Structures are given as structure tokens and as C-alpha cells.
Amino acid sequence: MHFSRRARTLEMSEISDAEKVRIASDFIKHAPPGEFNEVFNSVRMLMNNDDLLKDKCITAVSQYNIGQFVPVKLDGVPKQTLITSHNDLGNGRFYDEVSKKSFKYDHVRKEASDLQPHTTSTNNIDEQWRVALQKELDAYVDSYYLKTGTGVVFVKNGVFVVCIESHQFQPKNFTNGRIRSEWTIPVGDGKSGQQDLKGSIHAQVHYYEDGNVQLFSSKEPVVKVNVSADFEKTAQEVFRVISEEENKYQKSLLENYSNMSEHTFRALRRQLPVTRAKMDWNKAHTYRIGQEMK
Template sequence: MSVAETIETASSFVLDAPPGELQDVIADIKTLVNNDPAVLDGVKPAVEKYNKEQLITTKLPGASEHVIISEYNCLPGGRFFDVGSRSSFGFDHVKQRASNPQSWVLESGNAELIKALLRDVAPHVKEHYPSSPAFGVYPVRDDAVIAVVVVGNKYSPSNYWNGRWRSTYTYTPSSTELTGTIQVDVHYYEDGNVRLLTTKPVQVSLNSGTSAEIVKTIASHEKKYQEELNRAFGALSEGAFKNLRRQLPINRQKIDWEKIGNYRLGQEIGGGRSVTR
């Protein structure tokens, strides 16, 4: 395999990394390519793309609140800005760390609406995203559109699962149109490998386009989608998943798979009957 092909394959691994597991994927790539600098440099664009698409959150040095990495708050020179903290900062995409924060001033014809949205969306995020939430409001597309981004991460590697909720909305003041996407990504990997990926589009024509109306609409759609997911999970648990295999064997006793595995291995070593797998 050529270096270019190796970079392409490794980049696909990066872009498919589950929530909270990018560093593990990068470590595995380093092992697989024997720390080949050409390959590691070659996957950096994929790492940057992953961080922006996944809306990675980070803390500024000395700060307690999370800020977001996205396509909406990029600055020249690889820096990013955050309206809420009125700062710009550098970001190491491989290490996923922010650095060198500097003062930054919002310059936008929609500045008052952006500030109002930051104020009004905060209670919604804090109520419904209790674990490491982050949100941001940004002027985009030459100040013709406002982006509202909400991220909720919950990582539990000790229990073999990680998850991320991403909500991205764009509001166009000239047409009072609100469009967006809600994405849920959950990875469960104890004694298996199960991943949930969902996408829910949002498109609404608002009446007045005030900050309160925008946030109320966002909250309503997110609540509705959460309820839809809960119903779907319940149906899967009681339906498809339950029918995949018998919960208990006929004798009503749980199977000790480790004991059976050792028994079969002993038979094979001892020259017993063959076992078909």
C-alpha cells in the first residue's frame, strides 16, 4: 500500500471515530504505521475536519465554560472565536486543546440579536444538557445568517459507552427562516460494538423572529425529538432486540460462556470429539 493509500485509509478511521474516542483512534493509527511522520502529517486535515463536524468542545486556559470548534467560528490563521467569552483562541486539532486566548470584539449588524440569543438559549441548555454542555451563537455568511449551535457530550468509558448530541441551526433574519439539524451519536462497546447514528432535519418559518421565539422553537423541536427517540428505544428493547436471541435457555439458567469455552478447549486439546464452530 502506498503512502497516499495509507493516508486515505487512516483518514477514514479518523472521520468515523465515535464521540470521545478520537485520541484512541490516533494512538492506534500511530501504532499501525509505526509513527510514520508522512502518514501522521497526512491525516491532520481529516482530524481538523472531524473536530469541526463533530463540534468538539474545549475549555480555554483558566476558564470553566466550554467553547465550540466549528466551521461557523473560524478565523484566519487557524484560530477560532467565541462570542460569549469575547475571545479568540488557537486550537491544536490533534491534541484537541485550546491555547493563547485573546480579546475579541463582535462586529455584526445582528449583534443585538446574537447577544439576546446567547442569553435566552443558556437556560434551555443548562436544563436539558446537564453533562458538559456547550453552546454558541455566531454571525455567518457575510453577516446575513446567524448560527446557533448546541452540543451535549457524555462520556463513560469505564462503562464502555460514549455519546454526543449536536444541534445546529441557522436563522436568516431577512426571511425569518430557521433551519437546522439534530444529530445523535452513541457508541456502546461492552462485549460487542453497537453504534447509534441519527439525524433529524428542522425547517420552520417563524412569525416575528425574536430571540424568545427562536429559542422556544428550538426547545420544542429538541424535546419532541428526544421523546421520539425514547419511544423508539422502548420499541427496540421490547421488540427487535428481545427477539434476537432467547433471554434464558430452556433450563432457565444463565449460560456460563467462559466455562463452556474452557470445556471445548479442553476437549480439543485432549483429543475429544471435534467441535463445530
């Protein structure tokens, strides 16, 4: 059922502010990739209260950006960085591991400002690990994601985390999608030999031409990787394994698509109409469909 804008606004005005915030926040946090602005503007129209939206729903907006690994361009910095929980300084500020700068981030406009130098407590060994891993990550992202992705190595308290984001927004073709992954790298603790490489991969695609279909897919692989004191050799091994796992994941998605097309969707189709007789399309003009429906 379709409602007018005035009817929807009146409907929202009949519930409490707390319930409005809950509903609006839920819409915002589940916005499809590439369609945040459309969802936000629709929520704004429904709430009809900019002060309430700004004061109470900004948390949902920041959670969305952080969870989606939204990329951001910093002035004077060649490569983009990501908005994640790993570089969150609080109070709307984040930092870039590569350029060693912090910045203020506007979650609604998705813009960075007020760049300042940022120093971390990372020791020399951790920094060597980070540089080696970032070098291999840059090469991997440029090759594997055909320069549509962004990857950053974060290090905090001796823990190394790789975050990767790639998206394709094609509103003219009624489709948008994003894939992101996070990997905890087992280096920096001085241990050698086979260690656990833990990952988390998420894909979300929205197709909305003559319909509304969304795909949500995720996987949390745990694989072994050979770790040694050699920074470059270990970094190469890490991203060889990550490449294998992400390839497996994407191949499994393609196999699922094929299976759905050949089996699942076919099973949903009615083999025969309710009359239990096949339609003779050559005689379609002689059928009295309206009368049959009566």
C-alpha cells in the same frame, strides 16, 4: 481474526503512503465520541510513521473536531466555546463570539493557546440580536442539558447560527455519547411574521461492553417561528420552538429503543432450536449435546 502488532505493521507497510493516509483518515473521522485518543493512538501504531501522520492526517483530525462541535476552554473566559466551521478563521485559528477573542487550536491535544483580541464586522443591530439570542441559549442549555452542554450563537454576514453540543463520556461503564444540533435563526434581515427555523440534530452513542454497538441518528427539522423587531421576545420564542423540536427528537429515540426491545430484537431470536423441540432445562444434564452436534 487477531493479528500481532508486528503483523499489522508489516501489512500496512505493503501499501502506498497515499493509501495509508486514506485508511488512517477514515478511521480518525469515524472515531466514536470520547474515544478519539484511543483511535488516534491505534492508527499511529499501524502507520508506524509519525511524520506522515502529522503532515497528511491532520486534516482529518481538524474535520473531526469541527464536525463534532468539540468544546474548548479559553483562559480567563467563564464559558466554553465550540470548534465549528462558523468560527474557523483558517490556519488553525478560531474565535469566540462572546469574549471577542481569537485563539490557536491544537486539534490533536484539543487545547487553545495564543489568545488575541478579535474584532468582527458585525453591526450594532446584529450584535443586539446576538446578545439576546445568546442570553436565551445560555438559559436553555443550563436547564435542558443540566449544565453538561455548550451553546454558542455565531453571526456572519447577517446570518445567525446556533450550535449546541452535549456529551456524556463514561468509559468505566463502556459507553460514550454525544448529541449536537445546529439551527439557522431567521432574524436580522428586518422581516417579521412567521419565518422558517431550520435545524440539524445528530446523536451518536457507542456501547462496547461484551460487544460493539453504535447508534447513529439524525434529523433535519424545518419549523415556523414568529419573528418581530423585539429582540428579547423573539429570542424567547426561538428557543421555545427549539426546545419543543429537540424534545420531540429525543422522545422519538426512546420510542425507537422500546420498539427495538419489544419487537425487532425478539424477531431476531430463534423461537425453537434446530431440533424444533423446546429445551427442558430440568433435564439438561442428561442431554448429550456433543453427540447431537456430530
